[in-house]
Amino acid sequence: MTPLLSVRDLRVGFGSDPVANEVVRGVSFDLAAGQTLGIVGESGSGKSVTALSINRLVDFGGGRITSGSIMLQRADGTALDVTGANEHALRHVRGRDVGMIFQEPMTSLNPVHTIGAQIEEALRINRGLRGQAARNGALAMLDRVRIPDAKSRMGYYPHQLSGGMRQRVMIAMALASSPRLLIADEPTTALDVTVQAQIMALLAELRDETGMAMIFITHDIGLVAGIADRIMVMQSGLVVEQGDTATVLDTPQHDYTRHLLSAVPHFTAGRATRTDSPRTEDSDPVITVDDLVVRFSIGRGLFGSKGAVHAVDGVDFDLMPGETLGIVGESGSGKSTTARAVLDLNARKRGQITVRSSRSRRPIQMVFQDPFASLNPRLNVEALLAEPAIANGQHKDEALRERMKFLLNRVGLPEDALTRYPHQFSGGQRQRLCIARALMLNPEVVVLDEAVSALDVSVQAKVLDLLIDLQREFGLAYLFISHDMAVVERIAHRIAVMFAGQIVEIGAAQAVLSDPQHSYTKRLISAVPAVERRNQHFAIDTTQVPSLLRPVGYEPPKAQWRQAGPDHHVRLEAVS
Amino acid sequence: MRILSALFRHPSGRIGVIIIGLYLLAALLAALGLTPHNALKMFAIDRMKPPSSTYWMGTDLLGRDTFSRLMLGIGQSLNIAFAAVACAALAGTTIGLLSAWWGAPWDGLMMRIMDVLLAFPAILLALLIIAIVGPGTFTSVTAIAIVYTPIFARVVRGPALSLKQRDFVDAARTFGSSQRYVLTRHLLLNLVAPLAVQVTLALAWALLTEAGLSFLGLGTQPPTPSLGLMLAESKNLMQQAPWLMLFPALTIMLGILGFNLTGDALRDILDPRTQGRTA
Amino acid sequence: LPVEAATLRMAWAQDATGLDPHKQTAFSSLRLLELIYEPLVRLDTQLNVVPAIAASWEFAPDAKTLTFKLDPKAKFSNGAQVTPADVKASFERLLDEATAAAARSNFLSIESIDTPDAETVVFHLSTADVPILASMATINAAVLPASEITADTIATKAVGSGPFKLDSWEPNAKEVLSANADWAGGKLAIDGIEVTVLPDETAILASLRAGQTDFALINDPLVATLVPNEPNLQLNRISGLAYNVLQLNPSRTPMDNLKVRQAMSCAIDRQEIVDSALAGEGKVTGPLTAPAFAEDPDTLFCYKQDVAKAKQLMEEAGMSGGFTAKVIAANGEPPVAASEAQVLQAQLAEIGVKLDIQMMELSVYVDTWLKGDFDMAVAQNGGRPDPYPMYNRYFTKDGNLLQVSNFVDDTLDSLMRQGQAETDPAKRVEIFHQFEQHLTEQSPWLWLSTSYTYTAQLKTVTGFEPSPTGTLFGLTKVSIQ
């Protein structure tokens, strides 16, 4: 049987001299109908460019296929070499033969057309449906991707939907043309794990229903384990390894694959938590947060406030010296707001934050998510590192320079970095720089808000190791915020799970992860992909996160807690 | 320097920089008195002579050499444009920056004041200022500067507001950096790119406005020529001595073109989004 | 287009600023009002006093009583007869300070007005005042209907006895005039005039060239010189009474020094100014511009450029190092003001006098000028057919504009008085020649040139007679082919 798609020695380059600027340098693979190929690899390895070459969208980004062939089996049984096809033929390939969904559900839908219209367009172009027929078709598609209340949602604009729903609309649109090959380019990277799980389940189900082939691109090797039949590993434009999912994951042949597998933080549901807990009965917490409430009033105008976003609603926790408290929860649950409130960057409505400090005037420092955004691009490293010291009355003298050099050294950056500018560093180096800067004032607590989320997996691992080392060396306490359970598992002593502005479960990391009590925590943990969970049947769960927008004067009911272990507290759920 | 060489590598930037360079050179030479003829001297027997080897661009009604006057006029027009834009950029940037930083209610107040200036018809504002203080270089500068201040304020305020939200400003707040430090090093320093673009575009506009004001007889005072004044003087001579109108008009157009090209090139060079794209 | 053709399409750059003939002094207002209203007498193109509303007049021998007989055919456009009562009411209005008539000062000698019968008006004067007759020959002394004066509608409604009726007026845009069938002067060959305001004179020329305008007033000599090049156009050019002058301010140093003033007078080359700044469109003149009084300029003090003498005078004045002075000029008023200032600047630089030119918006200039707040001023001052009203205001001890000229001189003062009282025309010319010689020698101002007033017309328009006063009354004789 001829494969649906057969790619041979594909080479793609960019710019005025595409041969010299090749980013895909000889990729070959076959894909049979109904099969799923997972492509993994680091950022920039050429995954997207390979995918975009299959329907020649790469042309529009300024790319050129310099050699190789892409034979596509078309619906009428003919085979077409996409690399040599003209624009007219390609238009029929796109949509009809090859459907595609992209990473960013936020930006991949046209903001000025309703989602109904966008799906109808696909039906019109590729299935010739018009008018009422197209409308019915679109409705059916929305139903199929489990958009609740699809009829009224047809008239919605993309911005009125949540990220997960938008991604579902994207899928509906791609499927509307009944493609025989669906390319999904990191379709879930921008989503929360729980939403990710929903999308994965949906894709798997639809694939099985329609029998289409699928190319699934991701840099998350755990994710691919759950869906792919075959895996292809790419590095700098080359395929370094390809084979059955099981073969590649269990007996990786290539160094790079092995490296990838080891660098990825594996989530083990509490089996790999830290054991060096510094919590003792007699020590005093360095920070105590008591009933923290932060609200953002919206629609403040002439006619008063329409209500407020209860971003953080009654949060209590404490942090011991040398301890890491991980805060997890999905997007919008109030993690960052809590962190910012602790640093006094947000006005808080209520609540007490007590800081007991002996050694610094500014005992709490912060490392932000995006290292590039938190370093002023126009200042050199010397000025960046000196800023906190100067702000606190020190002078730019030799002692200060010594400290800068010491810290640079400590975070693994060369001394000559002092004269360089942020853009001259890689992402991981920049984050090290931020960490060094946070340490300039000799703090006791460092708040890390998604501090490693923007880094590549292998870099991520190194930064995490560095953080743990520094914690031991300087006796730092960390407030570590992340949505990545595997990362938190690795660094946290204790974990607080946030949901809709409140902590629903808090306790020793091992206890919370291995024995989740709250329904939300359970859902969260079960959604985390892992290399071990192969061909798992993700359950489709369309639970919506409750809105945090509350009317003026609303106060949440007093929290009731239940103790589930020595250091493990769970918020009682309202019986619904 | 780095920017200049980048401009030079940019296809349209190069043309812009060359034009501006030539204009600056002409202005400099004229300021040093190195014009082919004395720009103010009236050659009584050579009134309204067409271009020739002696008078490259002909002579005007009073027998003055157009080319020499043009060189001097470029200097005068550039002086006004540079001074006006410098003032506007300074005032506008300060207002926009503080407005963004202080937030309500200052922001609202200052921006409403800027709105008043914006809503006030620009040319009328210039007219009124000129009528009050009397025309002249200084007034042209003031008028153009006042008209352009709100535009700078707006150009600065928008990005300043978003810079204010940036993590490095938050970071500075966690260290307790002083307001002055944050304003100058974190905000202003990062506004250099949009400001540079705006400044070049404003310069083009100022050149045009100076010409317009002089055209209405409100700008530069004779005998100092400015490009607009030369144009105004020659308007009624268009038929007898078309060169008198042609050359100043071309000079103005080319000057504006130079600034616009440079501005566009700067935008390309300084804007990371468009980097690599030729615009 | 026979019906169309009977209406004259006219254009000018500046529009009238109001309808009250007693209050309006702007050139453009006068030009409009002269077509609508009439004074008792008017000046012909030779500047002789000729009948208008008055059919005849007579001075008593002591020149203290002036008697007019009115034209019985004279009628206002509302159909009412022009009566001596209207004349009396008009002059009383003029003299009333509440009216704020600018020309009032010319009529201060009127003591009383009698209207003995239905045709006669008698003016009793306090002093012998011969020039008063010429002063009456302007539209600022127009005769208005007594009824409209009482109704206080002069400013809004134009009811005159002139050749045309004002049908509509949109200030700064257009006015429509129609022929007054009742006009005592006879029947007109055109049905009316449609005036449009085209602020840019090149646009006026373009419109004429395209045949879209029949007749136009032109101010800028540079535009006027283009008209003869057009085959379908004709230029009317007449030497006017107004004069271009560089006013010095003798109340300020060093212009208070006679030698300095004289040096400046000798240093300038008047013909050169005419040739370059005015593109040759003008004539060198002394203070007296009316043909009946004008002298050959060469007989006047230092009217031939003499830089050596000028330098010597500067040295005698102790100013050999020269000095710097501010000279004001109005923007576009006259259009050549800036050029004149620049040529003067270049010429005076020869003797070390550095001029700092300040161009001003017209009203600002007028304000500054009236306050006498300048070192020097480039001006174009209006002329009169008679020297007395022309210079009395500036150079006599009780002149109203003394604060502008800042110059009094006993000789000038007494010559002026003699000229006012003298009734013999030849003797008057003699007196004013003396006045002129003395004035140029004292050089409080440096008289430069008269310029021309221009009108341009399509060759299909015939019969227009220009007048040195600039009046468009000649349009009454115009016909269109």
Added chain:
Amino acid sequence: MTYLAKRLLTFPLILLGVSVLVFLSIRLIPGDAITAMLGTEAGMLTPDQRASLAAYFGIDKPIWSQYLSWLGGLFQGDLGISKIYAKPVMTVILERFPLTLELALLSMVIALTIGVPLGVLAATRNGRPSDLGVRLLAMIGQSTPSFVLGVLIIFVLSVYFGFVPAMGTFTPLFQDPLANLGQLIFPAITLGFAFAASVTRISRSAMLDVLSEDYVRTARAKGVSTMSVVWHHALPNALIPVVTLSGVEFGYLLGGAVIVEQIFALPGLGRLVLDAIGQRDYALVQGTVLFIAFNFLVVNLLVDLAYAVLDPRIRLGGR
């Protein structure tokens, strides 16, 4: 809705600021209604005559009292009486406004019908000769002062075609559409030329931005034709900067195009103010400037509302 109310509430404040500014500045200029009317002859007035005229022009009282009484009138919708036109200021303005409005609209139509397609064309042929040509043209257009173009147009028309557009008086569109267009088309071209150039450039760069957006790629992945990608998917998203630019420019044009009105002898708002300043017709200057400022604010508001029409994110709130 509250947004609209909020915006509307700032109007009076801004207008008040404008009114104070114009009131003071027009009075600070040397020269007053009397010198403007009488010229140098004003020197012949006696003090009593002068006082009588000052009372007539309403400039005999102290400035603040003049301002208050003017403001009082304003609240009753009365902008005062123009002395030159001998009519209520509002009437004079409304007589002049149709021309200005039509001229502004016409120039905008010219600018948009030329600029947008050219910009889109250039963007879709980024880097190719036709793109370079369009960009060169746009650059030249932006660098041509309107007064140069206007003077040139009149000159060429009258010398080579023996024709000039009707000047001086305005023929309303509904009275004689042909004559009206004949009169306004050339001034509109003069104004529209540079305007079109700006529109071209802005639509080109907005289009380039949009064409590299993810949703355009999505549309292409669906198999949408190139034409439809450009006009249906990209253009609506690229219009916001075009609307912003057109709004600002239109707002300014509604204030009267002083120079072009001067050259083409059109009785529009620009010349009205210019003449009113020259003639020191205070009430008229104040009224007109206020009217222009008001228009400017309204246009800006309309632009903001237009965003909402173009962009559902703004229309339906939230981002």
